[in-house]
Amino acid sequence: MTAPTLEIELSAPVNLRDLGGIPITGGILREGLALRADDLSVITNDDARRLVDNGLTAVIDLRTNDEAAITGRGPLAGHPLAYHHLPLMESISAGMPEGETFVIEHVAMGEMYARMVENAAPQLVTALTIIALTPGATAFHCAAGRDRTGVLAAVLLLALGANDDDIITDYARTHPNMAAIQERMRPVLGPLMARLGFDLDAMTSMTVSEEPMDISMHTMLERLRERHGDALAPLRAAGLDIGTITRLRERALA
Numbered sequence: 001m002t003a004p005t006l007e008i009e010l011s012a013p014v015n016l017r018d019l020g021g022i023p024i025t026g027g028i029l030r031e032g033l034a035l036r037a038d039d040l041s042v043i044t045n046d047d048a049r050r051l052v053d054n055g056l057t058a059v060i061d062l063r064t065n066d067e068a069a070i071t072g073r074g075p076l077a078g079h080p081l082a083y084h085h086l087p088l089m090e091s092i093s094a095g096m097p098e099g100e101t102f103v104i105e106h107v108a109m110g111e112m113y114a115r116m117v118e119n120a121a122p123q124l125v126t127a128l129t130i131i132a133l134t135p136g137a138t139a140f141h142c143a144a145g146r147d148r149t150g151v152l153a154a155v156l157l158l159a160l161g162a163n164d165d166d167i168i169t170d171y172a173r174t175h176p177n178m179a180a181i182q183e184r185m186r187p188v189l190g191p192l193m194a195r196l197g198f199d200l201d202a203m204t205s206m207t208v209s210e211e212p213m214d215i216s217m218h219t220m221l222e223r224l225r226e227r228h229g230d231a232l233a234p235l236r237a238a239g240l241d242i243g244t245i246t247r248l249r250e251r252a253l254a
Contacts, residue, residue, distance in 0.1 A: 008042055008070075008071055008187065008188065009042070009187050010042055010043065010044045010045070010074075010075070011042060011043070011044065011184055012043065012044060012047050013037050013038050013039070013040065013043055013047065013145075013184075014038060014177050014180040014181055014184055015036075015037060015038040015144065015145035015146070015174055015177045015180075015181050016035060016036070016037040016038065016139075016145070017035065017036060017037075017173065018031045018032070018034070018035050019033070019034045019035070019036060019153065019156070019157070019170065020032065020033065022157060022162050022166050022170060023162060023163070023166060024157070024160040024161045024162050024249070024252055024253075025160060025161025025249060026161070026249060026253050027253050028253075029157075029160060029162075029252050029253075030252060030253065030254065032054075032055050032136070032137045033131070033137060033138070033251055033252055034131055034137070034138055034139075034140070034153075034156060035051075035056070035137060035138070035139040035140070036139070036140060036141070036145060036149045036150075036152075036153045037139055037140070037141040037145050037149065038141060038142075038143065038144050038145035038146075038149075038177075038181055038184065038185075039063075039071070039141060039142070039143050039144075039145075039184070039185065039188070040059060040061075040074065040076060040139060040141045041061070041063075041068070041071040041072060041073055041074035041076070042071055042074055042184075042188060043074060043075060043076070044075065045075045045078075047075075048074070048075040048076045048078070048079060049079075051076070051139065052076075052079045052081065054137070055136045055137045056081065056136060056137045056138075056139055057081060057082065057134055057135060057136030057137060057138070058081060058082040058083075058084065058130060058134040058136070058137075058138040058139070059073075059076060059081055059082070059083050059084070059138070059139050059140070059141070060084045060086055060127050060130060060131075060138060060139070060140035060141075060152070061073075061083065061084065061085045061086065061140075061141065062086060062087065062088050062127075062140060062141065062142040062148040062149060062152065063085075063087060063141075063142050063143060063148075064087050064089055064090065064091055064092050065087060066091065066092060067092060067143060067188075067189075068085060068087075070188055071188060082130075082134065084126070084127070084130055086123040086126055086127055087120075087123070088116055088120040088123055088124070088142075088148045088151065088152075089116070089120070089148065092143075092189075106212070106213060106215040106216045106219070107215060107216070107219050109147070109216040109219075110215065110216040110217065110218065110219025110220040110222075110223065111219060111220075111223055112147075113147065113150070113151050113154075113216065113217070113219075113220035114219070114220045114223035114224050114227075116147075116148070116151050117151060117155065117220070117224060117231075117234050117235070118224075118227075118234045121234040121235050121237065121238035122238045122239070124151070124152060124155050124235055124238075125235050125238045125239045125240045125244075127140065127152055127156075128155065128156060128159060128235070128240060128244060128248065129244055131156065131248065131251075132244050132247040132248045132251060133247070140152050140153075143185055143188075143189060144174075144178075144181045144182075144185060145174065145181065146171075146174045146178075146181070150171045150174070150216075150217065151220070153167075153170060153171070154167050154171065154217060154220065154221070155231075155232065155235060156248070157170065158231055158232050159232065159235075159240070159244075159245050159248055159249075160248060160249055160252050161249065164218070164221055167217060167221070168214045168217045168218055168221075169214070171213075171214060171216070171217040172212070172213050172214040172217070174213070175212075175213045
């Protein structure tokens with residue numbers, strides 16, 4: 001018997017944005033250094049070509065091994081790009097609530113993000129080093145472009161000297177895109193989540209805390225400072241040095 005074939009529907013990203021324009025130490029982060037995105041493995045050929053034509057030279061894939069095994073690199077594999085697979089979680093089910101009722105509680109999400117920074121600090125340091133050394137633009141993505149992507153975006157902005165308000169504002173820009181993100185994720189994540197014992201339909205209709213989404217990122221920063229003093233301390237302990245930070249800031253302002 002053979003495994004059922006999954007029909008992959010290619011589509012344009014719905015949560016892609018350049019981090020350019022955010023105030024950092026010494027000025028304003030330029031466009032063309034770092035892009036954050038939802039799943040880039042299922043973008044259309046035209047979208048892939050457009051990204052490369054606009055200066056994309058490296059991709060950091062933050063998805064789990066299970067997720068990446070389903071779609072691989074997608075159309076971007078046909079272009080001369082550096083590809084780096086740096087999973088920030090062992091399994092997509094990590095941090096999922098137990099039971100039949102799923103509730104998105106933004107403080108709990110922020111606490112999960114803080115643990116991710118602590119547990120995946122080596123991967124995050126590697127990602128920052130890639131961005132520092134890549135000659136063109138680097139795009140990083142997970143599935144939705146919110147949680148794992150949001151964590152990497154936050155530590156990058158921290159390293160560049162952005163303030164908390166701007167980091168939180170960037171994170172919260174994903175909120176209006178969530179309905180489109182969920183619809184785009186469904187063809188790939190549906191079968192994977194079912195295999196892991198989760199019902200994606202139930203999860204997309206789960207109860208959402210009435211608190212604003214930005215509380216998650218605020219909580220992450222707060223918890224890291226409560227435990228370490230410096231939100232970047234776990235990354236510094238994992239090898240983030242002044243040389244990498246200096247290189248990032250030079251590239252961000254160039």
